[in-house]
Amino acid sequence: MRHTGAVANATGLVVGYALDAAFGDPRRGHPVSGFGRAAAALERRLYRPDRLAGGIFTAVCVGVPVAIGVAATVGTRHRPVARAALVAVGTWAVLGGRSLRHEAKSMGRSLRGGDLPAARQRLGHLCGRDPSTLDEPEIARATVESVAENTSDAVVAPLFWGAVAGLPGLLGYRAANTLDAMVGHRNIRYARFGTPAARLDDLLNLVPARLTGLLTVALASVGKGDRERAWRVWRRDRDDHPSPNAGQCEAAMAGALGVRLGGRNVYFGRTEARPFLGDGPRPEARHLVRAARISRAVGLTALGIAAVYPLTAGRLIGAAARRTRQALPTPRALPTPRRMLAQGALPTSGGLRGLRMLRTWGRR
Template structure:
C-alpha cells in the first residue's frame, strides 16, 4: 500500500518519464537514420569535424609520450561530449518531442551509412570503366592504404573490407550506443571512434599516447561488431549469398584478423559475398600481411555493389533491433565517472608494460 498519495504520484511520474524517454530515444534513432539515408553527411560545418579540431587542440596541450597522458586526454576528450549529451538528456527528460528531436539530430550527425555506400558506388563505377587513376584517387575517401600500386582486385578488396568494417563503425555501433545510452551514448561513441582514428594507430608519436583511445574504441565496438557479423550473415541471401557458407567462414576466420572487431565484420562479408579478403596491405611507408578470410576469388567491381547493398540491409536490420531495444528498455544514466576511472587504470597499468606489448592498430 502506498504511504502517501504524493509519493505514489511522484513514483508514477518518474516511471512515465523513463518510459517517455525510451520511446523518444527510439523515435529519434529512427528519424535520424531516415535523415542520414535521405541526406547523407552534412556538407558544411559537420559537428564531427568540429570535435576533431577540439581534440587536436587538446592534444597539443596535453601530449606527452606516456600512456597515462593519453588516458587523461581520452577521458577529457570523450567526457566533454558525454557530459553535454547527459545535460541535454536531463533537460529533456519530461519533454519527449524535444528529446526525440535532439536524438534525431545527433543520430544523423554520427551516422555515415549513405556516405559509405555512395563512396563504394563511385569506386565500383570507376573500376567498371577501367579508370584506375580515378579509383586510386578515390580510395582515400574509404581507407588509409597507399593506392599507387594497387590493381583492380586490390582496389576492390580494400573497398569491400572498408565497407564491412565501417558498416559497424559508422552505422551499427552508433545505433547500439544510442539505444543503450541515448544522447550521451551517441556522442560519446562517435567521440571515442574519432579519437581512435586520430591517435589510436601505431606510430612513433602515438605508440604510447594513443593506447587508451585505441583500447576504448575496441571495448565500445565489441558488441556492435559481432552484431554486424551476425546481421551480415542473416542478410546474405539478399545479395545472392549463402547463409550457411557465411556462417562457416565467420566462425572459422573471424579470429584471424589482427583487430578483435574488424575480423567479425570482414569474415562475415567475405562469406556472404563468396570472396577472399585479407592479404598484403600497403600503407604509406609500411605494409601489413594479414591472413586470408574466405575461400572465393579476389573481389571485383561487382562485389563492391553487392557489399554496398548488404551494408544497407544490415543497417536497416540494426535499426530495427536498436529501436525495439530503446523503446522497451529503461535508458541508462550515463556519467563520466566510470570512463575516467577506467582510462586512468588503463594508462597506469600500461605505463609499466613494454612498448612492444601494445597490439598494433591495423590500418584500414
C-alpha cells in the same frame, strides 16, 4: 515518464537514420569535423609519448561530449518532443551509412570503367592505405573491407549505443571512434599515446562488431550470397584478424560475397601482412555493389533492433521494479511493539512498562 523517454529515444533514432539515408553527411560544418579540430588542438597541448597523457587526452575528449549529452537528456526529461529532436540530430550527425554506400558504388563505377586513377583517388575517402601501386582487385578488396568494418563503426555501433544510452551514448561513441581514427595508430608517435583511445574503441565495439557479423551472415542473400557459406567462413576466420572487432565484420562479408579478403596491406611508410579471410577469388568491381546492399540491409535491421530495445527494456525494467516493490514489506506490515503485545510476542506481565522501555530504546 520513463516510458515516454524511451519512446522519445526510439523516435529520435528512427528519424535520425532517415535523415542520414535521405541527405547523408553535411558538406560543411559537420559536427564530427569540428570535434576533430578541437581534439587536434588539445592533442598539441597534451601530447607526451606515454599512456598517461593519452589517457587524459581520451578522457577529456570523450568525457565532454558525454557530459553534454547527459545535460541535454536531463534538461529534456519532461519534454519528450525536444528529446526526440535532439536524439534525431545526434543520430544524423554520427551515422555515416549513406556516405559509405555512396563511396562503395562510386568506386565500383570507376573500376568498371577502367579508371584506375579516379579509383585510387577515391580510396582515400574509405581507408588509409597507399593506393599508388594497387591494381583493380586490390582496390576492390580494400573497398569491401572498409565497407564491412565501417558498417559496424559508422552504422551499427552508433545505433547500438544510442539505444543503450541515448544521446550520451551516441556522442560518446562517436568521440571515441573518431579519436581511434586520429591517434590509434601503431607508429612511433602514437604507439603509447594512442593506446587508451584504441582500447576504448575496441571495448565499445565488442558487441556491435559481433552483431554486425551475425547480421551480415543472416542477410547474405540480399547480396546474392550464401548464408551457409557466410556462417562457415565467419565462424572459422573471424578470430584470425589482428583486430578483435574488424575480423568479425570482414570474415562475415567475405563469406557472404564468396571472396577472399586479407593479405598484404601497404600504408604510408609501413606494410602489414594479414591472414586471408574466406575461400573465394579476389574481389572485383561487381562485388562492391553487393557489399553496399548487404551494408544497407544490416543497417536497417540494426535500426529496428535499436528502436525496439528502449521500449522493451524500459518495460522489462519497470515490471521488475514493480515486482520488487510488491515483494518488499510495506511500513504498515512491519511489526510494532503494540502489535507484538497484542499477538503475544512480548510478555504480558509488565506489558505497559515493556512498551515504554521499547519506545525509549527506539529513540536512542
